[in-house]
Amino acid sequence: MSRDRGSATVWAVLVVAVLGAVFGGVLLLGQAVAARHRAAAAADLAALAAAATWAHGPEAACATAIRVARAQGAELAGCRVLGEVAEVGARPATGPFTPTIRARAGPPEAAPVLPTGG
Template sequence: MSGCDRGSATVWVAVVAGVLCAVFGTVLALGQAVAARHRAGGAADLAALAAADRALWGTAHACGAADRVARAQGAEMVRCEVRGEIAEVTARTRLGPYAPEVRSRAGPPGVFAGLPAAVP
């Protein structure tokens, strides 16, 4: 046996372990980004529904309700606009280095031009 191959398995194990750690870190980062996006989407949807429910009471009251709902979901409301019975809310959630903003719109069925009404 020749002595020139001694220790090469250690090098290969170290390289493979490093690559697996990098892949695992990337998967964790992507998972955290997706979780942040979903959390912001849920908060924006619920806040828009709350604002649309209070739309007839005035913009200040509707956006106040949307802000309370967004905060209860662990998000912050970035923007709230109420036009008639339609409410549009943008919410942001911070999770680690990620802070996605998601916009959601809600209102009664049949008021969104070009979109089919919900099936009863």
């Protein structure tokens, strides 16, 4: 009898275990990326909503940002409205990964005047 008898089964189990670990790692990475994108989208939309309603006061603008973030499945981590500019932070409301993403919205700053050559 050969001493190698049954070694293919051991190798097959080892390969399946390694592939399972790699697949699990890829799934976790995918969840982390999706959570980051979800938080970024919610932060962007909440900042835009707060900047659009700045004239009603900071409290009303932040309340609007909270409603928009909740509609996107996120929660607001912070909100600040200074004049027409709104800065918010948002993170996903559920899931194992909760990255906080910050966004800022408001009117564009004055474009710098470039010297003309000639």
